[in-house]
Amino acid sequence: MTRNNENGIHEDGNIIVVPSSLEDSLESRNLEQQKKPADFETAITATGFGRFNIILILISIPSGWSSIFETTTMSYVFPAAQCDLSLTLDNKGFLNAITYIGMISSAFIWGFLCDTLGRKKLLSIGLFLDSVFVLLSASSQNVTILILSKFLGGFIINGPFAALTTYLSEFHCAKHRARIQMMLGIVFSAGNVILPLLAWAVLPIDLNFKSANNAVEFHSWNLYLCICALPALVSAIAFIFMPESPKFLMTTGNNEAALDVFRKVYRFNTGNSPETFPIKELVEETKARTDSRYGGKITAHRTKIQAIQEGWQQLKPLFFPPHLPKIILVCCMQMLGMMSLNTLRLWLPQIFQAINDYEYNNNGTSASLCTMLDEIRPTNGTKKCEVNLNNSSVYINSIIVAVVTIIGYIVAGMLINALGKKKLLNILGIISGSCAMSIYFAQNSLTTIILSSFFVSLGSIGINVILAVVVDLFPTTLRTMTVSLTMMTGRSGAMMGNLIFPTLLQLGCAPPFFTVGAVIIGCAFLSCLLPNTDLKALQ
Numbered sequence: 375m376t377r378n379n380e381n382g383i384h385e386d387g388n389i390i391v392v393p394s395s396l397e398d399s400l401e402s403r404n405l406e407q408q409k410k411p412a413d414f415e416t417a418i419t420a421t422g423f424g425r426f427n428i429i430l431i432l433i434s435i436p437s438g439w440s441s442i443f444e445t446t447t448m449s450y451v452f453p454a455a456q457c458d459l460s461l462t463l464d465n466k467g468f469l470n471a472i473t474y475i476g477m478i479s480s481a482f483i484w485g486f487l488c489d490t491l492g493r494k495k496l497l498s499i500g501l502f503l504d505s506v507f508v509l510l511s512a513s514s515q516n517v518t519i520l521i522l523s524k525f526l527g528g529f530i531i532n533g534p535f536a537a538l539t540t541y542l543s544e545f546h547c548a549k550h551r552a553r554i555q556m557m558l559g560i561v562f563s564a565g566n567v568i569l570p571l572l573a574w575a576v577l578p579i580d581l582n583f584k585s586a587n588n589a590v591e592f593h594s595w596n597l598y599l600c601i602c603a604l605p606a607l608v609s610a611i612a613f614i615f616m617p618e619s620p621k622f623l624m625t626t627g628n629n630e631a632a633l634d635v636f637r638k639v640y641r642f643n644t645g646n647s648p649e650t651f652p653i654k655e656l657v658e659e660t661k662a663r664t665d666s667r668y669g670g671k672i673t674a675h676r677t678k679i680q681a682i683q684e685g686w687q688q689l690k691p692l693f694f695p696p697h698l699p700k701i702i703l704v705c706c707m708q709m710l711g712m713m714s715l716n717t718l719r720l721w722l723p724q725i726f727q728a729i730n731d732y733e734y735n736n737n738g739t740s741a742s743l744c745t746m747l748d749e750i751r752p753t754n755g756t757k758k759c760e761v762n763l764n765n766s767s768v769y770i771n772s773i774i775v776a777v778v779t780i781i782g783y784i785v786a787g788m789l790i791n792a793l794g795k796k797k798l799l800n801i802l803g804i805i806s807g808s809c810a811m812s813i814y815f816a817q818n819s820l821t822t823i824i825l826s827s828f829f830v831s832l833g834s835i836g837i838n839v840i841l842a843v844v845v846d847l848f849p850t851t852l853r854t855m856t857v858s859l860t861m862m863t864g865r866s867g868a869m870m871g872n873l874i875f876p877t878l879l880q881l882g883c884a885p886p887f888f889t890v891g892a893v894i895i896g897c898a899f900l901s902c903l904l905p906n907t908d909l910k911a912l913q
Contacts, residue, residue, distance in 0.1 A: 411657040414621050417636050419547040420652050424643030430545055433612045435561050436605035437538050440504055442565035443602045444531040445473050449723040450573040454595040457759040459517050467876040470720045472521050474869035476528025478862050484533030489855050493541040494618045500534040501610035505603045512599035536858040543845045544621040555842040556787035559835060563783060566776035574769035621850050629656045691852060700847050701856060705863040707900045708840050713867030714894035715833035717875050722826055724750055726768040729819045734762060743816040744883035775827045782831035795839050796904050803898020806832035810891035814884050833894060843904060
């Protein structure tokens, strides 16, 4: 028996026969859907996740390492160079802080340039300049030149860091964006594994090259810094061959260029012809933004001069609702988080060195951490400066901390969408702060390593979760600027922490660890005020 259903489709038994007129109707509907201008989220989702994304992550590895190397290498150089450069405890604190001072001074410059001139070009230029200043630090013959080169390195590396965070997020859809931030954290943690491995291989070498007139000396720590310039140089070259962010191109009115990038990414990910990319037209984002208070005007196909003029207009929305309360909140959180994390993290190799020196001088006998910390405090005597090269345990302990951090990022990557960013920040802050305070009660080196590993792991994850929240909270025209501003305030916290930490160490054993712990717990409480930016909440 044959009958017509309510849609006019003839049903003959179990066979459905569709009239050609309805087929034409469905096909035309699909064509209309394809012809409809697509927004960025629709277009990037259509490219899929595949080979291009993997290549992008691989290229991001040396770029991410260069940021870590710029801020962390001094922690491993100090024990090897303290006699060559006559380093005091205050010198060490200032050298840790000076990189962050350079980053702070350039935050607005780089954020402005990335949001007006694009991500790709400044990634390549910035990383190349960073490699130059790392090589300058490697040639340092005194503390003054080392301080200057570390300042300049910090001034430059701030740009590539902010641009990389934004660049990665703008090649991934909302489904993968938070996990990519966790992936970036894994990349940074891998850099923290490479650094002590490299230090273990290079720093114990008895290298003492001198020029004919003794004006130039070259030691193992100089070689170590030379090698640390390679990741920035390699990634600078690699980004030359990468496309510009399609989101940035759309924002500046270059829709044809953006569509071309989407097609290339689609071809890499799927293996299909670019012509089969389902999106044929993109929305004109420049037409939708005319209020200078809430987004600023952007001229399509603008000149560099227009870009600079309009770029200043992009700063205005940050000082008006709804962005002002949000930028103040995330900046305060990042300042407290990075003050806590990057103070203790950068002093851990020195703490491990103190543990190693104590056990070396006491026939392998361990003691409470407070007792062993006496090894790095200044003495009133005229003790000869000596470098203990029998310090493999320092590098092993640093590697353990970095590996635990990588494991933490993997676990957080699986939990972030289930728990949500806000709840995850609460948990991370409270547990990591408790671990920092508990280090004071450590009675042996093993307990110190375990607590330090948990603190650095959870604190590092928290920093990247805050960045993921920033990317979600602000529009793309403000995104790199807000990441830069957030990191600027965070680095100001790290700078202050490293300047204060030597004084706290001289005051006693409890002040450093209780201060660090209390600060990051304060960050956890502030996270309760964040709006919910999770994917489920937005659907």
